[in-house]
Amino acid sequence: MTGDANVSGKISIRNVSKIFNENKDNEVVALKNVHLDIEPGELVSLVGPSGCGKSTLLRLVAGLETATDGELLLDETPIQGPHYDRGLVFQDPSLFPWLTVYGNVASGLKARKLYDKKSNTVEEYIKMIGLEGFEKSYPHQLSGGMAQRVSLARSFANQPKVLLLDEPFGALDAFTRMNMQDELLKIWTEREITALLVTHDIDEAIYLSDRIVIMTPRPGKIEEIIEVKTSRPRARNNEDFLHLRVRILETLNFAKRADDLSYYL
Amino acid sequence: MKKGVRIAFPYLGAAIIFINYYTIPSLAESRSIYPIILTALLIVYTVVWIASFRSPKKIQKVLNLTPKLFVGALALTAWDILTVRMGVLPLPFFQSFERIMSVFVDDWHLLLKSLLHSLRLLFTGYLIGMATGLVTGVFIGWYPKVNYWIMPIVKAIGPIPATVWIPLIIVIMPTMFGGSVFLIALAVWFPATLMTATGILSTPNTYFEVARTLGADSRYLIFRVAIPSALPSIFMGMFIGMGVSCVTLISAEMLGVKAGLGWYITKASGWTEYHKVYASIIIILITFTTIITLIFKIRDKVLVWQKNEIKW
Numbered sequence: 001m002t003g004d005a006n007v008s009g010k011i012s013i014r015n016v017s018k019i020f021n022e023n024k025d026n027e028v029v030a031l032k033n034v035h036l037d038i039e040p041g042e043l044v045s046l047v048g049p050s051g052c053g054k055s056t057l058l059r060l061v062a063g064l065e066t067a068t069d070g071e072l073l074l075d076e077t078p079i080q081g082p083h084y085d086r087g088l089v090f091q092d093p094s095l096f097p098w099l100t101v102y103g104n105v106a107s108g109l110k111a112r113k114l115y116d117k118k119s120n121t122v123e124e125y126i127k128m129i130g131l132e133g134f135e136k137s138y139p140h141q142l143s144g145g146m147a148q149r150v151s152l153a154r155s156f157a158n159q160p161k162v163l164l165l166d167e168p169f170g171a172l173d174a175f176t177r178m179n180m181q182d183e184l185l186k187i188w189t190e191r192e193i194t195a196l197l198v199t200h201d202i203d204e205a206i207y208l209s210d211r212i213v214i215m216t217p218r219p220g221k222i223e224e225i226i227e228v229k230t231s232r233p234r235a236r237n238n239e240d241f242l243h244l245r246v247r248i249l250e251t252l253n254f255a256k257r258a259d260d261l262s263y264y265l
Numbered sequence: 266m267k268k269g270v271r272i273a274f275p276y277l278g279a280a281i282i283f284i285n286y287y288t289i290p291s292l293a294e295s296r297s298i299y300p301i302i303l304t305a306l307l308i309v310y311t312v313v314w315i316a317s318f319r320s321p322k323k324i325q326k327v328l329n330l331t332p333k334l335f336v337g338a339l340a341l342t343a344w345d346i347l348t349v350r351m352g353v354l355p356l357p358f359f360q361s362f363e364r365i366m367s368v369f370v371d372d373w374h375l376l377l378k379s380l381l382h383s384l385r386l387l388f389t390g391y392l393i394g395m396a397t398g399l400v401t402g403v404f405i406g407w408y409p410k411v412n413y414w415i416m417p418i419v420k421a422i423g424p425i426p427a428t429v430w431i432p433l434i435i436v437i438m439p440t441m442f443g444g445s446v447f448l449i450a451l452a453v454w455f456p457a458t459l460m461t462a463t464g465i466l467s468t469p470n471t472y473f474e475v476a477r478t479l480g481a482d483s484r485y486l487i488f489r490v491a492i493p494s495a496l497p498s499i500f501m502g503m504f505i506g507m508g509v510s511c512v513t514l515i516s517a518e519m520l521g522v523k524a525g526l527g528w529y530i531t532k533a534s535g536w537t538e539y540h541k542v543y544a545s546i547i548i549i550l551i552t553f554t555t556i557i558t559l560i561f562k563i564r565d566k567v568l569v570w571q572k573n574e575i576k577w
Binding site for chain 1: 471476478489570
């Protein structure tokens with residue numbers, strides 16, 4: 001992280017609360033006083049049991065929800081509604097089924113009226129995710145992993161400052177998931193993009209993140225932030241990895257005792 | 266069954282028809298139209314059969330068809346025996362196949378004129394109804410307020426068969442053509458509106474959310490997300506609309522319009538010329554089947570991205 005003025009993508013979440021109220025007597029406090037700063041180019045994961053508000057927090061940053069209280073900023077500018085600066089990838093690839101792979105990847109550029117037939121931007125992104133030759137395929141012809149790659153390419157084609165990922169690999173099988181994690185790391189390194197990842201998968205969080213934000217429910221809040229100092233590429237089976245895993249599980253009250261490492265081995 | 270036998274089925278069927286035609290004496294005078302039509306059909310079949318040699322898939326298609334053609338020939342023979350050979354089915358309500366075919370020779374001019382008039386009426390009404398239905402459907406699907414105020418009207422008027430308005434239309438509208446166009450358009454408008462609105466309302470929310478994070482404005486959301494997503498439903502509306510507009514067209518022509526196939530049927534039955542009634546029914550059948558097939562073909566082209574469920 002240099003002090004270069006061009007480096008952008010700093011997310012500031014300041015004392016954010018989000019209350020969903022179906023009616024006055026039935027308020028659900030999804031997030032309470034959440035405070036978090038994400039540096040440009042950082043990859044941060046949000047982990048926690050369901051109901052801890054991690055997806056809500058992501059949707060707030062995406063601009064798809066508005067905070068009940070507090071402020072959300074991108075590069076010191078308040079976040080107001082969705083913007084192509086903040087790309088979003090869901091667990092369900094949510095590709096537009098009526099568009100081909102090419103059409104889907106091009107859709108961001110077309111929506112912003114920046115699409116140029118002669119430029120080969122779209123081809124580049126299709127190549128980046130390794131789907132050359134599938135340009136004319138429709139989503140229903142793709143496997144789950146391929147569809148999620150297209151979904152990533154569709155977001156990247158907009159060159160966002162921030163990439164928001166909501167359990168992006170949750171629906172994939174274990175092997176495809178590991179491949180996709182490596183793929184994501186590769187692209188993230190190349191593009192120097194800020195990434196915020198919501199995941200259920202503790203191993204995924206440790207493998208990918210610079211920092212892991214552990215959240216707990218009722219009301220949703222940040223319990224602990226753990227820095228992952230291990231340099232990349234990380235081994236999925238070294239000791240640091242396992243210690244971190246125990247620590248996270250402990251924070252979430254899922255572990256017995258930290259010194260009883262053999263239990264997890 | 267052996268392929269050779271299956272290929273020969275239509276020839277066998279034709280032979281049975283010919284034997285019946287030339288051996289059993291007819292109660293009515295013969296016009297020799299039947300043998301001409303039959304020979305023409307046999308030539309067409311032979312050409313198709315030879316052309317199918319190019320691909321095994323096409324041969325299979327022809328082979329699938331031959332038992333139906335054979336049974337069809339048997340049915341025609343039975344019809345011939347029951348009517349003009351034995352006189353079991355009474356004249357004039359039941360007419361021989363040859364007599365029905367003779368209408369196409371004798372009265373082709375008026376038939377063609379009626380067909381063209383019907384088509385003109387049908388398409389004018391259908392296109393107007395489809396276009397207005399699309400617009401109202403999009404508005405209802407997109408704006409909750411329009412949904413709140415307009416949907417009750419759609420629900421109230423929609424299920425009434427358009428034909429019940431005919432007595433009013435005859436009085437109110439200056440021309441019967443305009444009145445019929447209005448009726449057909451009204452009949453199509455209901456399913457077009459409903460299916461378009463349903464399609465837009467059932468667009469998954471994630472499509473809109475993804476599009477918005479990609480930088481889409483509301484124009485893009487309507488025309489590039491909501492409408493494409495609603496297209497399968499819109500095509501359902503087009504099919505239902507075609508069905509009701511055909512019914513409305515023929516009814517309107519039978520009750521008030523002084524031209525078209527519906528009028529032709531009414532006129533012919535008034536003169537007890539039932540062979541003409543049968544002939545025009547055959548024309549209606551061929552026309553509407555062709556139109557529905559065309560819409561299906563267009564749908565398959567437009568909706569290549571979808572795994573099709575309903576085949577035609």
